[in-house]
Amino acid sequence: MSARVLDGKALAAQVKQEVAARVTAVKAKGVAPCLAVVLVGDDPASAVYVKSKTKDARECGIEAFDHRLPADVSQATLLALVAKLGADPAVHGILVQLPLPRHLDSDQVIEAIPPHKDVDGLHPDNLGRVAQGRPRFVACTPQGCMRLLALAGVQLAGANAVVLGRSVLVGKPVALLLTSANATVTLCHSKTRNLAEVVASADVVVAAIGKAELVRGSWIKPGAVVIDVGSNRMPDGKLIGDVEFAAAAERASAITPVPGGVGPMTRACLLENTVLAAERS
Numbered sequence: 571m572s573a574r575v576l577d578g579k580a581l582a583a584q585v586k587q588e589v590a591a592r593v594t595a596v597k598a599k600g601v602a603p604c605l606a607v608v609l610v611g612d613d614p615a616s617a618v619y620v621k622s623k624t625k626d627a628r629e630c631g632i633e634a635f636d637h638r639l640p641a642d643v644s645q646a647t648l649l650a651l652v653a654k655l656g657a658d659p660a661v662h663g664i665l666v667q668l669p670l671p672r673h674l675d676s677d678q679v680i681e682a683i684p685p686h687k688d689v690d691g692l693h694p695d696n697l698g699r700v701a702q703g704r705p706r707f708v709a710c711t712p713q714g715c716m717r718l719l720a721l722a723g724v725q726l727a728g729a730n731a732v733v734l735g736r737s738v739l740v741g742k743p744v745a746l747l748l749t750s751a752n753a754t755v756t757l758c759h760s761k762t763r764n765l766a767e768v769v770a771s772a773d774v775v776v777a778a779i780g781k782a783e784l785v786r787g788s789w790i791k792p793g794a795v796v797i798d799v800g801s802n803r804m805p806d807g808k809l810i811g812d813v814e815f816a817a818a819a820e821r822a823s824a825i826t827p828v829p830g831g832v833g834p835m836t837r838a839c840l841l842e843n844t845v846l847a848a849e850r851s
């Protein structure tokens with residue numbers, strides 16, 4: 571293996587220290603940063619994510635509360651909770667864990683979060699501002715990817731960046747951020763032809779498709795930087811990325827591991843957005 575493995579866990583620990591210092595400073599001004607996390611239903615993976623988000627927050631001195639609603643909750647009840655949190659001056663950040671049960675309209679719920687409390691960066695106002703190159707809150711996973719690219723020291727201006735996956739949560743905002751950083755961006759998806767060839771042209775690959783090892787190591791251009799957003803749970807319980815790690819690491823100059831790459835950075839960026847919301851309040 572020749573690639574440098576980009577240690578998301580270590581970078582996240584550093585970000586958390588910086589957040590903790592900012593929390594102390596803003597508390598000295600009489601503002602106690604507070605994050606409200608809303609979890610609907612009992613999807614085990616979502617429950618784990620929510621638990622780790624509130625734990626991380628508390629470790630940095632941020633107050634964190636989770637609001638749990640039953641899987642069969644009505645849209646009106648969920649919207650009423652979001653409105654209540656939105657109006658509460660003690661709450662600086664609101665995160666509604668996705669995906670929501672199918673009978674709920676997640677777009678409408680996200681839109682009900684006041685944009686200045688949308689620490690997840692998913693409100694259309696916040697995504698739109700990213701598109702305009704004047705972000706208020708950047709979504710946590712895309713921001714985590716950009717921080718890992720900065721850690722890799724890659725020169726984005728003029729680089730060919732290939733993003734796999736066009737989700738609103740990751741692919742689209744990552745493509746916008748890379749564009750703002752002056753990369754030449756290709757956004758690939760399930761209908762893309764000759765995916766292997768497109769990936770082989772990339773100086774930077776961001777894989778966010780949710781299919782274990784779909785990106786083969788042999789596709790990677792020698793020296794490329796690879797960010798693997800995938801987190802696919804295998805039947806044996808192991809977590810596998812969207813990239814064939816060992817083979818890709820033979821060719822890449824730097825690559826993120828799964829787990830321990832993007833995941834910890836997503837969580838750290840949420841803390842950063844939450845303290846930012848409190849500082850602005």
Ligand code: GUN
Nearest residue numbers: 665666667668669690710
């Ligand atoms: N589910 C998976 N990732 C995320 C995320 O970044 N934010 C929210 N709200 N839900 C998620």
